[in-house]
Amino acid sequence: xxFDTTQLALERAIEGAGKRHEALAANLANASTPGYQRVxxxxxxxxxxxxxxxxxxxxxxxxxxxxxxxxASAGAVRADGSTVDVDAESAKLAANALEHxxxxxxxxxxxxxxxxAMGVGG
Amino acid sequence: MSMFGxxxxxxxxxxxxxxxxxxxxxxxxxAQTTRGTDGQPYRRKxxxxxxxxxxxxxxxxAAMGTNGGKNGxxxxxxxxxxxxTPFKQVYDPGHxxxxxxxxxxxxNVDTVTEMVDLIGAQRxxxxxxxxxxxxxxxxxxxxxxxx
Numbered sequence: 001x002x003f004d005t006t007q008l009a010l011e012r013a014i015e016g017a018g019k020r021h022e023a024l025a026a027n028l029a030n031a032s033t034p035g036y037q038r039v040x041x042x043x044x045x046x047x048x049x050x051x052x053x054x055x056x057x058x059x060x061x062x063x064x065x066x067x068x069x070x071x072a073s074a075g076a077v078r079a080d081g082s083t084v085d086v087d088a089e090s091a092k093l094a095a096n097a098l099e100h101x102x103x104x105x106x107x108x109x110x111x112x113x114x115x116x117a118m119g120v121g122g
Numbered sequence: 123m124s125m126f127g128x129x130x131x132x133x134x135x136x137x138x139x140x141x142x143x144x145x146x147x148x149x150x151x152x153a154q155t156t157r158g159t160d161g162q163p164y165r166r167k168x169x170x171x172x173x174x175x176x177x178x179x180x181x182x183x184a185a186m187g188t189n190g191g192k193n194g195x196x197x198x199x200x201x202x203x204x205x206x207t208p209f210k211q212v213y214d215p216g217h218x219x220x221x222x223x224x225x226x227x228x229x230n231v232d233t234v235t236e237m238v239d240l241i242g243a244q245r246x247x248x249x250x251x252x253x254x255x256x257x258x259x260x261x262x263x264x265x266x267x268x269x
Binding site: 014017018021022024025026028029030031032033034036039086089090093094097100101104107108111 | 127128131132134135138139142170171172173195196197242243245246249250252253254256257259260263264266267
């Protein structure tokens with residue numbers, strides 16, 4: 001098998017981080033929107049449970065979908081009822097971008113190994 | 123899945139924040155205007171923002187029941203409303219628009235409030251530019267997988 005569960009998990013992690021970036025960017029965009037409730041994508045939990053399925057993890061990874069959800073636990077940080085803390089969102093955005101970069105680099109390295117094995121050269 | 127969803131979301135915020143800055147500039151420029159277009163002193167304008175309703179693509183995929191249909195909602199300007207607080211009454215008998223008692227109705231623009239709004243809009247703009255740059259980097263790194 002050319003692409004194993006790890007490669008698949010990496011791909012889904014990259015996709016999840018992309019979706020999460022979209023959600024965090026939407027939060028920043030709506031920082032001044034009265035009554036806005038922040039959204040987030042919890043792709044870590046979904047990914048971890050799919051990876052831990054053992055034999056079935058490949059199928060579980062294939063059927064994963066990441067959807068943004070309202071973060072009901074966040075309290076209002078502004079007088080207009082918006083629950084967006086611009087500093088916290090920026091920090092989450094930066095951390096998420098690094099996570100995305102890490103997943104991409106590992107995926108890249110693994111593809112390089114495959115290329116080397118096929119004699120194309122990394 | 124939209125490839126450039128993150129960029130679109132941030133772009134909508136840049137448009138909205140720029141409009142906020144434009145309105146602040148208009149308020150500041152007219153802080154001393156006693157004759158507006160309706161003959162009344164200038165009324166301070168304020169931007170009302172709201173979460174963007176889904177794009178056409180998101181609505182379509184929602185109708186077809188694919189991919190949940192929930193896109194990362196950007197922001198849009200719902201309305202530009204006039205501030206209904208009363209005009210400031212300034213005693214200036216020499217002013218051509220003074221009333222019988224020598225008072226002039228001046229616009230309800232407070233320069234300090236406008237400056238604070240301006241800084242807020244500017245910071246929000248910067249935060250969204252940063253998000254846009256991060257999205258751009260993420261895309262280009264993902265594309266690097268092909269090399």
